[in-house]
Amino acid sequence: MLKRSHYENPILPYLLISPQMLIVILFFLWPAGAALLQAFQISDPFGQGTAFVWFDNFKNLFETLEYRQSFLKTLVFSVSTALLSLLMGLALAALTNRILKIKTVTRTLLIWPYAVAPAMAGMLWLFLFHPTYGVIGHFLVSNGVDWNPVLNGTHAMVMVIIAASWKQISYNFVFFLGGLQAVPRSILEAAAIDGAGPLRRFFVIVLPLLSPTIFFLIVMNLVYAFFDTFGVIHATTEGGPGGATSTLVYKVYSDGFVGQDLGGSAAQSVILMVITVILTIVQFKVVEKKVHYNG
Amino acid sequence: MVERTPILDFFSYAFLVLGIVVVGFPIYYCLVAATLPLSEVLKYPMPLIPGEKLLENIRAAVEKGHLETQLWNSFLMALGITVGKISVSIISAFAIVYFNFRIRMLAFWMIFMTLMLPVEIRILPTYEVAANLFSPFKSLFRIFNLEFGLDFSLLNTYSGLILPLVASATATFLFRQFFLTLPEELCEASKMDGATPMQFFWKIVFPLSKTNIAALFVIVFVTGWNQYLWPLLVTTEPSMDTIIVGVQHLIPKADQVPQWNVAMAGALVAMVPPIMVVLLMQRWFVKGLVEHEK
Numbered sequence: 001m002l003k004r005s006h007y008e009n010p011i012l013p014y015l016l017i018s019p020q021m022l023i024v025i026l027f028f029l030w031p032a033g034a035a036l037l038q039a040f041q042i043s044d045p046f047g048q049g050t051a052f053v054w055f056d057n058f059k060n061l062f063e064t065l066e067y068r069q070s071f072l073k074t075l076v077f078s079v080s081t082a083l084l085s086l087l088m089g090l091a092l093a094a095l096t097n098r099i100l101k102i103k104t105v106t107r108t109l110l111i112w113p114y115a116v117a118p119a120m121a122g123m124l125w126l127f128l129f130h131p132t133y134g135v136i137g138h139f140l141v142s143n144g145v146d147w148n149p150v151l152n153g154t155h156a157m158v159m160v161i162i163a164a165s166w167k168q169i170s171y172n173f174v175f176f177l178g179g180l181q182a183v184p185r186s187i188l189e190a191a192a193i194d195g196a197g198p199l200r201r202f203f204v205i206v207l208p209l210l211s212p213t214i215f216f217l218i219v220m221n222l223v224y225a226f227f228d229t230f231g232v233i234h235a236t237t238e239g240g241p242g243g244a245t246s247t248l249v250y251k252v253y254s255d256g257f258v259g260q261d262l263g264g265s266a267a268q269s270v271i272l273m274v275i276t277v278i279l280t281i282v283q284f285k286v287v288e289k290k291v292h293y294n295g
Numbered sequence: 296m297v298e299r300t301p302i303l304d305f306f307s308y309a310f311l312v313l314g315i316v317v318v319g320f321p322i323y324y325c326l327v328a329a330t331l332p333l334s335e336v337l338k339y340p341m342p343l344i345p346g347e348k349l350l351e352n353i354r355a356a357v358e359k360g361h362l363e364t365q366l367w368n369s370f371l372m373a374l375g376i377t378v379g380k381i382s383v384s385i386i387s388a389f390a391i392v393y394f395n396f397r398i399r400m401l402a403f404w405m406i407f408m409t410l411m412l413p414v415e416i417r418i419l420p421t422y423e424v425a426a427n428l429f430s431p432f433k434s435l436f437r438i439f440n441l442e443f444g445l446d447f448s449l450l451n452t453y454s455g456l457i458l459p460l461v462a463s464a465t466a467t468f469l470f471r472q473f474f475l476t477l478p479e480e481l482c483e484a485s486k487m488d489g490a491t492p493m494q495f496f497w498k499i500v501f502p503l504s505k506t507n508i509a510a511l512f513v514i515v516f517v518t519g520w521n522q523y524l525w526p527l528l529v530t531t532e533p534s535m536d537t538i539i540v541g542v543q544h545l546i547p548k549a550d551q552v553p554q555w556n557v558a559m560a561g562a563l564v565a566m567v568p569p570i571m572v573v574l575l576m577q578r579w580f581v582k583g584l585v586e587h588e589k
Contacts, residue, residue, distance in 0.1 A: 001392075001475075002392065002393075002395060002399070003392055003393055003474075003475075003479060003482060004479050005479050005482040005483045005486065006392075006393050006394060006395055006482070007393055007394050007395070007492045008394070008395055009394060009396075009492060012390075012394065012492055012493070013390040013394035013396040013399070014390075014396065014398075016386040016387060016389060016390035016394075017386070017387045017390045017391070017402050019382075019383045019386070019387075020383040020384065020386075020387040020406060020461075020462055020467070021387075021402060021405065023383070023458060023459070023461050023462040024405050024406060024408075024409055024462045025405075026424055026428070026431065027421055027424060027425075027458070027459040027462070028408065028409045028412050028417070028462060029405065029408065029412075030420070030424060030431050031412075031417040031420030031421040031423070031424055032412050032417050032420070034420035034423070034434075035416075035417050035419070035420050038419075038420070088314070088318075091310070091314065092311065092314045092315075092318075095307050095310055095311040095314070096311060098307055099304060099307045099308060099311065104577075106311065106315065107577070107581075108574065108577060109315045109318075109319065110314075110315060110318055111573060111574070111577065111580075112319070112322060112570050112573065112574065113318060113321075113322070114517075114573060114584075115517055115521075115566070115569040115570040115572065115573040115574075116322070116521075116566055116569070116570070117520070117521030117522075117523060117539045117565070117566070117569070118521070118523065119521075119523045119539050119540070119543065120521075120539060120542075120562055120565055120566050121321075123542070123543065123546060123558070123562050124321040124322070124324070124325050124562065125321065126546065127324075127325070127328070127555055127558070127559065128321060128324060130555075132553075133336065133337055133339075133341075133553055133555055135324065135339075135340060135341060138339050138340075142339075166318070166321065169318055170318075171584070174581055174584055174585070175585070178585060192298060197298075197300075198298075198300055198303055199303075227413045227415045227416075230415055230523065230524050231521075231523035231524065231539075234523070234524075234527070235523075235543050235546075249415045249416070252415065252416065252418055253415075253418055253524070256418055256419045257418055257419060257422070257528065262419065265418075265419055266419070266420075269416045269417055269418070269419075269420075272415070272416040273411065273412070273416055276411045276412070276413065276416065277411050280410055280411045
């Protein structure tokens with residue numbers, strides 16, 4: 001943690017950490033504390049008085065069908081997004097690793113969606129899925145599907161899941177390719193001599209050896225699907241139609257910032273904080289494991 | 296690898312090419328749409344060969360959406376976030392690793408906490424602080440029935456876009472991790488030579504960190520450019536919009552002429568800078584990505 005040979009200085013270290021500390025306190029810890037406090041209060045609409053109401057905000061929240069549904073939608077959205085982008089990333093990385101000696105060209109060809117902002121990914125897919133002008137949307141319509149993401153909640157959900165997972169494929173690809181290249185050749189060769197074919201080797205040797213990477217990526221993809229996809233949803237469906245794509249993070253924004261429901265929004269923030277803390281702890285456990293596996 | 300498997304190889308190649316095409320298609324489709332005149336974009340199927348109207352469409356998008364101001368805003372914001380994050384992180388990590396002081400561990404854990412507090416989950420209270428930087432003092436004063444009269448708003452300013460995003464636990468950890476691998480002798484030798492701590496930082500530690508800084512730079516710049524929620528909150532004036540937020544206004548509404556070619560030209564303008572950064576600095580990008588997440 002601390003270097004054996006270090007400095008003792010009464011002022012300098014405080015000066016060095018002060019810029020970051022100021023920002024952390026002002027823009028992170030204070031707002032988080034304020035959200036915690038507000039979650040247990042109600043304030044009148046004119047901001048004059050506040051009353052402490054214990055868990056009433058949380059109770060109200062879970063009593064509304066909309067919020068409970070939002071939980072479910074977030075689950076469907078996050079799990080589908082993570083699964084889809086993980087499978088695509090793994091498949092592309094496995095194929096690249098299997099047949100190509102020089103991997104940088106494929107990497108270059110697959111890496112660019114990473115640089116595309118979630119909101120821009122939403123915009124591209126909104127066009128592709130447009131029922132009249134988009135190539136995929138029009139294809140679906142002309143083949144008898146009543147495709148309309150503006151009115152149909154399921155269609156809207158499918159669209160945001162595809163847009164969100166498309167953006168994440170490159171990320172998974174980079175990590176999977178790294179993981180695959182670290183699988184020792186000698187083990188694979190030994191298995192081949194024992195008569196295991198390429199597919200069998202992949203499922204019996206490569207996949208188990210890759211499990212630390214897979215666990216790590218599952219957590220990272222869930223974090224991405226939870227928080228970073230706000231832009232995808234805001235740019236395409238704005239939570240609609242009828243709240244069909246209103247995930248938990250989108251609801252904090254629409255209830256709090258647009259709807260100005262202070263207590264309710266703060267309670268939602270606190271629930272999300274609990275989820276993030278859990279995800280972060282799991283993430284660190286997984287990273288520990290990863291280090292351990294690699295020896 | 297070991298045996299000959301021509302059939303499997305063939306399918307592997309085919310699927311890989313198919314995968315690359317699928318992944319690249321949305322961007323290619325956007326590029327093609329941006330080069331076509333309106334009449335062609337609205338045809339079905341839309342031609343998949345680029346037309347000649349790229350410059351015209353870009354010009355139309357720039358005029359309609361004021362993209363030149365927005366590009367500049369995005370550039371300033373991304374650069375500010377990048378330089379800010381790297382600077383505050385490297386000096387905090389230096390302090391935490393090379394100085395023994397009372398709140399060392401407290402500072403470390405406070406920075407660590409930011410990992411669990413993405414802006415998405417503290418939208419309103421963070422907005423309140425940005426709307427008035429002194430609002431925390433106001434609240435504290437109010438407890439003692441005192442009035443704190445100063446107001447200072449960051450809304451619609453570059454500082455408002457940049458400052459709240461400058462803290463970074465991951466960048467601080469990355470530098471801390473790197474400093475811990477530096478040999479002890481470096482510090483001992485520079486002490487013996489009579490160098491002050493800051494001389495040691497500038498002459499030894501900083502030059503050694505250059506690769507890490509380059510790797511971080513690419514990834515932080517791209518995520519900075521792609522920020523969406525925070526700019527949406529703190530800017531209300533169109534002249535302060537970043538391009539990622541502003542270009543969304545080009546999406547044709549239900550009752551407008553469906554100028555998707557202009558919208559896609561705008562999208563192209565917004566996407567090209569980060570794509571170029573990632574492609575041109577790919578080596579640094581991959582290094583940054585892998586280390587950033589550890």
